[in-house]
Amino acid sequence: MVRSNFFNGKLYQRMSEDLHLGGMSQRTHAGYLRAVRKLADYCQTSPDKITEDQLRRFFLHMKNELNYAYGTLRVSYSGIKFFYTRTCKRHWQTLAQMKLQNAKTLPEVITIPQVHRIIDACRVERIAVYLWTVYSLGLRLDEGCNLQVGDIDAARGWVHVHRGKGAKDRYVPLPTTTLEWLREHWTTHRHPRFLFSADGRRPTQGVGARKQSPTAATPIRPSTVQKAMKSIVEQLNFGKKVSIHTLRHSYATHLLEAGVSLKVIQQYLGHSSLQTGHRREALVGFICI
Numbered sequence: 001m002v003r004s005n006f007f008n009g010k011l012y013q014r015m016s017e018d019l020h021l022g023g024m025s026q027r028t029h030a031g032y033l034r035a036v037r038k039l040a041d042y043c044q045t046s047p048d049k050i051t052e053d054q055l056r057r058f059f060l061h062m063k064n065e066l067n068y069a070y071g072t073l074r075v076s077y078s079g080i081k082f083f084y085t086r087t088c089k090r091h092w093q094t095l096a097q098m099k100l101q102n103a104k105t106l107p108e109v110i111t112i113p114q115v116h117r118i119i120d121a122c123r124v125e126r127i128a129v130y131l132w133t134v135y136s137l138g139l140r141l142d143e144g145c146n147l148q149v150g151d152i153d154a155a156r157g158w159v160h161v162h163r164g165k166g167a168k169d170r171y172v173p174l175p176t177t178t179l180e181w182l183r184e185h186w187t188t189h190r191h192p193r194f195l196f197s198a199d200g201r202r203p204t205q206g207v208g209a210r211k212q213s214p215t216a217a218t219p220i221r222p223s224t225v226q227k228a229m230k231s232i233v234e235q236l237n238f239g240k241k242v243s244i245h246t247l248r249h250s251y252a253t254h255l256l257e258a259g260v261s262l263k264v265i266q267q268y269l270g271h272s273s274l275q276t277g278h279r280r281e282a283l284v285g286f287i288c289i
Helices: 009-021 026-043 052-065 070-087 093-097 112-121 125-137 141-145 176-186 222-236 244-257 262-269 280-288
Strands: 158-161 170-173 199-201 210-212
Touching: 009 026, 009 070, 026 052, 026 070, 026 141, 052 070, 052 093, 070 093, 112 125, 112 222, 112 244, 125 141, 125 176, 125 222, 125 244, 141 222, 141 244, 170 262, 222 244, 244 262
Parallel strands: none
Antiparallel strands: 158 170, 199 210
């Protein structure tokens, strides 16, 4: 996390602790802190000294000058609102009345052959296995990074997804091909906990060479797989925006096309409710978020 000259020390630590107490996920935790840091940097002062008028100008700056997308605005608004309702309480009408218009767009999806093209384009074995695992299990970015050896129930053919969004656990079916890939991949590092462990230097592999460490204290970093995915899609040039989350959208769409019910897909993706009254494509877009 990048620190700010205007948002640091005890105030930064207090918000971080409040986020932990609120049960926020790692990505939400980082996103909310980043939102307040950007606010403080824009106003050139500590966030506990910012006025409501400065807050209004910051949101207008993001919306009208920077033209931030809805998702970015939503995270910024939620992070700043958290700070001023939990960490540094302010009773401001701007936060109570502000509305963000959600663009009604459908998520991008790719075809099964395009998924295979991405996997085939991977130059690093663990990236290929990671991307296939995320696609074939319908996982989010962090869920794939945090996948552990004990989550795999090979005998029953299921994966227990822990640490999901909203702290929700779920079970998803484990394809035989994915199980075989994970088993083969695990033999390359044999970490007792993580299926995709963090990097570690191996001198025998040459200067600068990196491999997964069997003693790593953390799983693979999200930025590692994001950078790899970005490089691959730029090379393949599908003509659309494709990210790791696109694999999750595509998983849901391909299941729907194969005749799997929306209710079952909803359960596999880890959602507790499903809106009705929309066409099938819109439902896929909804349950993939």
